Structure formats: C-alpha cells, structure tokens
Amino acid sequence: MTFNFKTENIKRTAKAHWSGNLKEGKGELTTQSKILDKTNYSFKTRFEGDTTGTNPxxxxxxxxxxxxxxxxxxxxxxxxxxxxxxxxxxxxxxxxxxxxxxxxxxxxxxxxxxxxxxxxxxxxxxxxxxxxxxxxxxxxxxxxxxx
Missing domain, CATH: 3.30.300.20 (K homology (KH) domain)
Structure with a gap:
C-alpha cells in the first residue's frame, strides 16, 4: 500500500492518571484530541464491566x-x-x-x-x-x- 500524503514524524499522545490501589482505585484517560477527556477507567471497567468507563x-x-x-x-x-x-x-x-x-x-x-x-x-x-x-x-x- 502506498500513501500519497506526508505521514512522517507524526506523534499522538494520551495521558493516564490513577489514584488508589488496583481493585478500588480509579483512573482517567485523556487523549491529545480530547475525544477522551478525563474518561473513567478502573478495575471494574476492565475486568467486571459493570461500571461506565473504558479500558485498555x-x-x-x-x-x-x-x-x-x-x-x-x-x-x-x-x-x-x-x-x-x-x-x-x-x-x-x-x-x-x-x-x-x-x-x-x-x-x-x-x-x-x-x-x-x-x-x-x-x-x-x-x-x-x-x-x-x-x-x-x-x-x-x-x-x-x-x-
């Protein structure tokens, strides 16, 4: 596949913040574009699925x-x-x-x-x-x- 536009040296960033221990703690994810802006993620969103939020x-x-x-x-x-x-x-x-x-x-x-x-x-x-x-x-x- 070939591209007809410049794709060199593009960098995208995201930030994660976490507070507390693994099981009861919680975190927030923010992307450079702000489409995710302090979006909840936690043990529950990752392994139990019973809480609103996302996971990796x-x-x-x-x-x-x-x-x-x-x-x-x-x-x-x-x-x-x-x-x-x-x-x-x-x-x-x-x-x-x-x-x-x-x-x-x-x-x-x-x-x-x-x-x-x-x-x-x-x-x-x-x-x-x-x-x-x-x-x-x-x-x-x-x-x-x-x-």
Whole structure:
C-alpha cells in the first residue's frame, strides 16, 4: 500500500492518571484530541464491566477496527473504486493477563468488486494495517460483501 500524503514524524499522545490501589482505585484517560477527556477507567471497567468507563483492551479494539477499516478503504481506493460503506467489529481476546488474539469482522458495500477480491483486500489489511504490525499476537479476519 502506498500513501500519497506526508505521514512522517507524526506523534499522538494520551495521558493516564490513577489514584488508589488496583481493585478500588480509579483512573482517567485523556487523549491529545480530547475525544477522551478525563474518561473513567478502573478495575471494574476492565475486568467486571459493570461500571461506565473504558479500558485498555476496548481502546485497542477501537484503534484496530479504525486502522484496519482505513487500510481496506485505501486498498479499494487504489483499485479505482469507492467503498459505499465499511463496518468493522474488532474483538480483543484476553486470557488471564495476556491479550491472546484479535478478530476483525468487516462488512462492506463496494460496487465493482466481488467477494473474493474483497476478502483478498481484507486479508492484506489484516496483516498490514499499522496496528496489526505492532501486535505480536494472532490476528484473524472475516469479510462480508454486500451486493
């Protein structure tokens, strides 16, 4: 995949603040863009899921879904086509204190492409999007093309 715009030396930042012990403590996450601005995260949001807030694994899933979907869009665009819509769900699997895999499920509506071509594009993006490249875990994907 090639880019026709400058991507050199881009830096993105996020900040985490934590108070208290692991189980009863709580934290806040803030991103450079402020889309997350003192967003709650805690043991409960991470391991119990019964409190409003986020967690690192959910954020990883969001980052991977976004990166993968953009990589698929790029590959389709490079074929001279324009995707009508692309929707991806990323599932991060955690076992104990290890992230063991990510599964990406994409559904796309793209005129001028068949299901085999769409799947080939998604398989390349599965391995080559920037988030996939930094993860050292199994990554799988499935593609669904809507006619």
């Amino acid at each position: 694994e959910e954020l990883l899933a969001a980052a991977h879904a976004g990166c993968f979907t953009m990589a698929v869009s790029l590959a389709i665009t490079e074929k001279g086509l324009n995707p009508d819509s692309l929707d991806t769900e990323a599932t991060v699997t955690m076992e104990g204190f290890s992230i063991t895999s990510v599964h990406l499920s994409i559904t796309g509506s793209v005129s001028g492409i068949n299901a085999d071509e769409f799947e080939a594009i998604t398989k390349a993006a599965e391995q080559n999007c920037l988030i996939s490249k930094v993860l050292n875990i199994p990554i799988s994907s499935e593609a669904h093309l809507i006619s």
